[in-house]
Amino acid sequence: xxxxxxxxxxxxxxQFFAIVMSLLIFGxxxxxxxxxxxxxxxxxNALYFIERQGIxxxxxxxxxxxxxxxDYKKIQxxxxxxxxxxxxxxxxxxxxGIGKVINGARRWLGVGSLTIQPSEIVKYTLPLFLAHxxxxxxxxxSTVKEFxxxxxxxGVFAGLILLEPHMSGAIVVAFVGMIVxxxxxxxxxxxxxxxxxxxxxxxxxxxxSPYRLKRITTFMNPEADMLGDGYQIVQSLYAIGSGGFFGLxxxxxxxxxxxxxxxxxxxxxxxxxxxxxxxxxVFVILLFALLIKRGLYIAINAPDRFSCLAVSGIxxxxxxxxxxxxxVVTSSIPVTGMPLPFFSYGGSALVFTLLGMGFxxxxxxxxxxxxSGKSI
Numbered sequence: 600x601x602x603x604x605x606x607x608x609x610x611x612x613x614q615f616f617a618i619v620m621s622l623l624i625f626g627x628x629x630x631x632x633x634x635x636x637x638x639x640x641x642x643x644n645a646l647y648f649i650e651r652q653g654i655x656x657x658x659x660x661x662x663x664x665x666x667x668x669x670d671y672k673k674i675q676x677x678x679x680x681x682x683x684x685x686x687x688x689x690x691x692x693x694x695x696g697i698g699k700v701i702n703g704a705r706r707w708l709g710v711g712s713l714t715i716q717p718s719e720i721v722k723y724t725l726p727l728f729l730a731h732x733x734x735x736x737x738x739x740x741s742t743v744k745e746f747x748x749x750x751x752x753x754g755v756f757a758g759l760i761l762l763e764p765h766m767s768g769a770i771v772v773a774f775v776g777m778i779v780x781x782x783x784x785x786x787x788x789x790x791x792x793x794x795x796x797x798x799x800x801x802x803x804x805x806x807x808s809p810y811r812l813k814r815i816t817t818f819m820n821p822e823a824d825m826l827g828d829g830y831q832i833v834q835s836l837y838a839i840g841s842g843g844f845f846g847l848x849x850x851x852x853x854x855x856x857x858x859x860x861x862x863x864x865x866x867x868x869x870x871x872x873x874x875x876x877x878x879x880x881v882f883v884i885l886l887f888a889l890l891i892k893r894g895l896y897i898a899i900n901a902p903d904r905f906s907c908l909a910v911s912g913i914x915x916x917x918x919x920x921x922x923x924x925x926x927v928v929t930s931s932i933p934v935t936g937m938p939l940p941f942f943s944y945g946g947s948a949l950v951f952t953l954l955g956m957g958f959x960x961x962x963x964x965x966x967x968x969x970x971s972g973k974s975i
Contacts, residue, residue, distance in 0.1 A: 612963035659953030666957030726912030739784025846876030
């Protein structure tokens, strides 16, 4: 019994786990630092946001450790049910009186401050289900007829999320669906027609929506409306620029004092740059790079097709969100509501991100490479 227990322990990827926990702890520290001023002003409690984020972190850690020990084949068998539940939740959130409207968007389900965001669930159940379907096939998708059902599935979820409206969420879901299909062997040419069809639809959605169109025009010249639509990105750039090389010091941000709206959310990377400087920003990026590198290593050495595709989808989902978030806060692309994984405040996002990491840890116990515990 001792030998068997020791073998299971050795198979646990401590390197990946250590990176996840480092990101989580660092994220919690930055949520507290970035949110304390606004929490004190609006909630009369400087600990308001970090207390809630801490609770979700504990729930996420418990879930992560539990999933890391469950036979991942059981998770694979549950993927159709998980996707069905996700679909029901995404539909429910669109129904007036059931879905909660916050800041003009109907994206949440729940009562009071206890809410979940169904789009965060879809980000993980969709790649798992696609990986399951592709793993059952003897050959990769080789005809348009075979491709259409997969395209329709991704399109339905992206479309429902877009109706919330949640354009960035729809983009993420479309990306993760596409990336799993491509890694699964689907020819790139099959995505050309859907992309060409989606392009004019996307342009029409932007042009027909004043707030989306304003984001594009503001991105081109944010200084032209510094007290209006360009305010947030200009304040973000002030924070990044004032951080310099070494930063102002942890907790010493000036822009978090009601200059950047909700600095603990999508623009938390700006506060990291301001307080910890270029050094801190690079450190965060390096942590994510290590997470992605190790995650891809686990995917490459996964024991079967399902686990390979699922881990690839989950880890590249994290990579995509990190890249888009950093591009947004540095004004490299127009503003979108893209959270920074592990750092941005949000219970649903944090819990399901940790559950996704739990699945990767689960697969890491079963790698084909017996030396998986060694650093690469």
